[in-house]
Structure formats: structure tokens, C-alpha cells
Amino acid sequence: MGTILLQNASIIDSQSPEKRDGHHVVIEDNKIKEVSDKPITTSIEQKIDLAGKTLIPGLIDAHVHVKATDINIGKLSDYPITYLTAGAGKLMKEMLMRGFTSVRDTGGADKGLADAVDEGLFIGPRLFVSGLSLTQTGGHGDFRSSTLSASPVTCACQLSTQPLGRIADGVDECRRAARDELRKGAHQIKIMAGGGVASPTDPIQNTQYSVDEIRAICEEAEAWNTYVCAHAYIPKAIIRAINNGVRTIEHGNLLDNESAKVMARNNAYLVPTNITYQALYKHGREFGFPQTSMDKLGDVLEVGLRAIEIANNNNVKIGHGSDLLGKCQTYQSDEFLLKAEVLGNYEAIRQATQVNAEILNMSDQLGVVKSGALADLVVIDGDPVADISLLTNQGQHMPAIMKNGVFFKHEL
Template sequence: MRRLEADISRRQMLGGMAAVVGMFAGFGLAPRQARGQSPSRPVLLTNLRLFDGETLSLRQGVEILVEGGRIAGLPAPGRGPADAQRIDCGGRVAIPGLIDTHWHTTLASVSQIVAMTQDVGLLHLIAGQEAGATLMRGFTTVRDVGGPAFGLKAAIDRSVVTGPRIFPAGAIISQTSGHGDFRLQNSLPMMPGDPADHASRQGMSALADGVPEVLRRTREQLMKGASQIKITAGGGVASQYDPLESLQFTEAEMRAAVDAANDWGTYVCAHVYTAPGIRRCIAAGVKSIEHGQLADEDTVRLMADTDTWWSIQPFLADEDANQYTDPKAIAAQRQVAEGTARAFEWADKHRVNWAFGSDILYGGGESQGRHLAKLARFMSPLSALHRATGAAGRLLTLSGARAPYDGRLGVIANGALADLLVIDGDPEEGLDWLGDPASLRLIMKGGRIFKDELSEDTE
């Protein structure tokens, strides 16, 4: 009987794996062929210029040695190991893999109606497809700040599908009537015996009122594997009910989330736009402000003084912006766009720690690189690129021991994880090449090559 049970279990496992792979293959999500280096043979990238993610200039006279999924060294030309697999970069620039610090893996490629009404299986399959496209745009890491990303992260980490590294926050924790309350008004009032709404059941948001509920919802996301916690501390452009300037969560409620996160060695980030909301977040111990384009200069100065991080999006109400039909949302979007240039100016003036995020929603994922390129309108191209590499990597370290990946990200340096790109383009002159995935000639994540058009040049 034991032998029969073992055989049945083995057959079920193999059949289940085949079914999963077949299901993903039907959506174009079968694991891509990715070349990994041989354990006994390192990879050496030669004939290149280097942007290391931190220094705001290009370096010459170095090569990049990759071994065991990490950067093993930056030897001078001709000094690398003789047995290494060599890839000639043809004089192109090598940069770290890009990081988007404000991404929603399950909401980037679907409409709001689909997200709120369709079977969650469809939502996850579309998210898996988008994850592969995200990696092919050069974004090797994303910080997911709201949504059921845990399963997709596990699938990527286990090579079921391809995609970026994911730092998941899990469900957005919101007060009743807050930015993360996606219920329709006809579902009110909620009574004690009522079942959870669709968004809560699927892990998109978690409603909490009062300190005990905030503690419970925060701890649930930590139990699921959250690397950081996301709360809503003010209204949003896409909100159906709450005004943009509304304050959400009392300081005591915020501090409950912060305390629970601190107990697990991680931090809270908060969706908020206005100066009063940002100040309340800082007082409660929130470590990262998401958006914040309506801050005043004194509040920005306070962010710098308290070492509070700022994840800023280039919200410009242009052709790449999230599209809305509600006049209230359009007016709020215009208001935020007017504060965007000022936010970049004050962040630089007061030396706030800040990083790039896109916050693309509802079908605009292909514009991710273009969003990053827009930063070059407000600063030098390399300074802009730094905000999606070295600076973004430092923001990710706030997760401490809850960080899901062991190693530095956003830099090309000894010991860092080997996430890097080789590009057709000059990042000292501009970033327009980010809008065209064809400009990425090599994409490597963790030492695995997911795209290689350099070797073809030499064949």
C-alpha cells in the first residue's frame, strides 16, 4: 500500500506540474529558455562602458565578472579568468537592472472593471504575462505596493514564469471609505456578520478601523510574506469616494501598523499626497511616502530631517498617464501634475532620499520605460537613471531581514546580485532608449541571461 500511495503521489505531482505548465503555456507564459552560467564557468562581459548605479559618470577600463549569480569582480581588461565565457558588448554601456519602487503586478495590465469583477485566476494569468513583459523592458526588480502578488512572486522565483524580483506588500491596508475601499455604495452598511467584499477576499485590499483591526490586518500580510506594509493615508486620483485632500487613519492607527512592521524588522509605506497627511505619517513612523506631489516645502524639509524616503512618480497628465473619465479624477490628476515638477525640485534642493516609481494602472504597462525617461526633463540623465538603480536599491534595504533576496540590488559592484542590462544608447546624453525594449541587447537577472543579442553579433 505504501508503494502504491507513493506511486500515485508521484503521478499526481507530475500530472499537476504538466497541467500548470500547460495552463501557462496556453497564455504564452511557458517558462522562457534562459541561459544560466555553468557552475564551473563564470561569465565575463568585455568591451564595455559601465554605469554602476551610484557614480554619476561612465567608467571605462573595466570588465564585469559574473559567477554564482553575483558580480564577482570588475577586473581590468585582460585580467579576467581565462576559462570564463566571454560576451563582447561591442563598446556599449552596461547598467544595473532597473527597479520600479511603486508597481502593482496584478493591476498594471487589466482594467479596473476586470480587476474588480473577473475570476481571480484570469487576473493572475494576465499578471504572469505582464511580469514577463516587465522583465523584457529591463525592470529586473519591482516593489509591489498593493495587490495579491505573493503567488506570482513564488512562480517567478521557482521559474514557473519569467518576471522581475518582487518585493510584495500584499493587500493595501485602508480605513473604511479610504483609498483602498473598493466597495460599491450599495454594499453599505457593513454589518458584523457580512462576508468580506471581493477586493478583500482576493487580497487586493484589507479594511481596518481602529488599532486592533489595523494590527490584525498588518500581521496577516506579514504572515503571508510581505516585505513591507502599504497603508493609505489620504485620498487618491483614482478614488471613487474619498477626496484627494482627505486624511485617512488616525496617528494611533498608523502607529499600530508601524509597530507591527517594526516588530518584524520591516517598515510601512503610505499612499498620500498632501502636506498634512505626510506630516501625520512621519509622526507615526512611516518610512516611505508614496506620491506626495502636494507637499509644501516645509514638509519636504521635514522628510529630509527625519530620513523619510520618497517614492516619486512622474505624473504629468500626458499621453502616458493613467486614463480617467470621471471629471473629479481628471481634475485631481491635473492638480497632482502641477506639483510633480516642484516635488523633484524640492527633493533635490533638500537632499531627500527618493527613488523612481511608475504606479502604472489599468493597462499601461508598456509605458513603464517611458515614465522613467521623463525624469531626464528635471535632472541629468544619469541622475535620473540613478533613481531607478542605486537609490531604488537603497530604498529596498528598508525591508531588512524581510527582504526576499539576499544581496545588493541596483548596483554593479562586488558581491551584488548579477542583475544588469547592456543597452544601445548613451545614458549620458538621454534616456529615450528606455521607451524601446529593442534597445536592450542583453538582460541578465541573477546571473541568468534572459535576452542575448550580443552573442549573435559575433556569430
């Protein structure tokens, strides 16, 4: 890879809300070797003068589904896995070109896809995969219609209802399913702890998985030195999940003060994904989102930003996610606009860098511009703290994007 010197950068990262002008960054192989406010005069192969452009850490999206190539998740099982994988390749490249150098896939992507990206077979962000998400029968991950009879299998853990999830019922099946996903290379485990929008049969207001099942899954993740993230909207589902070992709550649109206090007390994270509801409201019918799911959108659409405010007021750590499906994936960066309405521009950036790096257990390696960190960097024309829209528009304000010390976009 060699050595690269980025000169005259204005750095924005979690170390300070103020831009650090006139800085110089040395990249050696895939790591940041040095960051200095003084000129670096040592002999370096490649020198690039950023001329005061902004340099930020590579962005991180903590809630994506790279195999969700169709907005109707229930239809994904109709596609050959090869087709979905090819579609994932396209989606991942587009994510990287928006400045997302790392993403956490919360259902569908596996170690094989992560390895393919690492080895250069696909161009895309660094993948932190959950394998197949775990759902109970009739839960958010069960996309069988209410008219479909139960399959004649001896164990529900044999059911994979579509390419994003698998059914596991009872403590033993849940343990087995969690162990199996970890065996196959999952970085973390994803469970469905309450009702959802995209699934056909479960109401938003229900809870899913017993406390014993949740605890068993969390025990297995803890045994592998990792954690569980849980889909949950309502306070009761959030509290049950957190009190039984879950570390991150996905969505959380109906969070209240009581559930927020439980999260804060347990050092848990909230990963809001408000852009997906906005995009579905605008384009769901046009792109083929099922009517049963459109009917449930109203329960979560208007309250999501209020949940972020409640979380922030209760000192809950807030990450950054998108959870977009199919053709709506192009809206990924617009989550910044929604976050900034509530928390301000700098905090929206910090959550997509430093906080998400914490969620991934990659603090000091990702989400920061400092010596020893991985060289995931994005150059921006302008100051995103002053104008958060510079992070949107499909990366058009990003003349350079580097992941792991390699330029994947270089228009400087």
C-alpha cells in the same frame, strides 16, 4: 549557471557619474564575482565581448501593481483571481524586457506570485511584495460605491474590497491586518494615508487613518524588521505619516517645503510616479478610467514635477516608481523622461538603481555593478547619461538583460 565573462564594458552605476570604459565583469552563478579595468585571462566558459556597449545595474521600479490589469481598479474584483494572475504574468515579462529586474509591488501581489517568479513559473522581475494594501473604510483602497451599504460582517478587517487592498479600522484591526500580511509573506506593508485619484469616494485633500492606527501598523512592521510605505499627496497626510513611523511616501505630488523638511529630518524616501498621471490624462477615457477619477486628475497632474524639485532642494531621498494601470503599463519607462527634465539623466538612473536598492533594503546587492552584488545587469546600445531615451521604447535599445545571473534577453 556557470561562469560568464563580459569584456570591454562601459559601466555606469552609482559609484561614479562618469562612464568607466574598458571594464571586464566576471559573473559566477547568480553573483558578480569580479569587476576589473584590466583584462581577465583566467579560463572562463562563456566570454562575451560588449565592444564598448554600456553596462548598467538592473533597473528597479519601486511602485508597481502587477495585478492591475484593468485601468478601472474597481472592476478588478469582477475578474477571477486566476485571470488576474495570468495577466500579471504577461505584465511582469514585459517589465523585465524593459530592463526592470526588480520591482516593488505596492498592493496586490503576494508571496505566491514572488515565489512563482523565483522558481521560473513566470518570467519577470524579482518581486518585493506588500500583499494587500491597508485602507480605512472610505479610504483610497475602498472601491465600494457611495450607494453600497456596509457589508454585514463583524469586523471590517474581513473586507477585501478588490484584489489590491483590504479594509482595516481601529488600532486592533490595523495591527491584525498588518500582522496577517506579514504572516503571508509581505516584504513591506502599504497603507493609504490620504485621498487618491483612482478611488471613487475620497477627496484628494483628506487624511486617512488616525495617528494611532498609523503608529500601530508601523510598530508591527518594525517588529518584523521591515517598514511601511504610504500613499499620500497632501502635506498634512505626508507629515502625519512620517511622524508616526512611515519610511516611504508614494506619489507626494503636493509636497511643500514644510513636509519635505519633515521627510529629510526623518531620513524618509519619496517615490514619485508622475508618468501614471500623464498616461491617464492621455488615455484614461479611452481605456475606461472612471469619470469621477478623471475629474480628480487635475489636482495632481501639473504639480508632480514641482514636488520632485522641492524634495531635491530639501535633500529628500528620491526613488523611482510608475504606478501604471491596465493598458497604460506600456508607459513604464517614460518616467525616466519626466525625472530627467528636473534632475538630469544620471540622477534619474541613480534613483532607479542605487536609491531604490536602499528602499528595498538591498544596498550592495542590487543597483550596483560590483563584486558581491547580484548579477542583475542590462546592456545598452549607447550612453543613457547622454540620451535618457535609450531606457525607453520597450527595451529596444537593450540587447541583453540578465537577472540573477541568467540572460532573459541575449541579442549580443
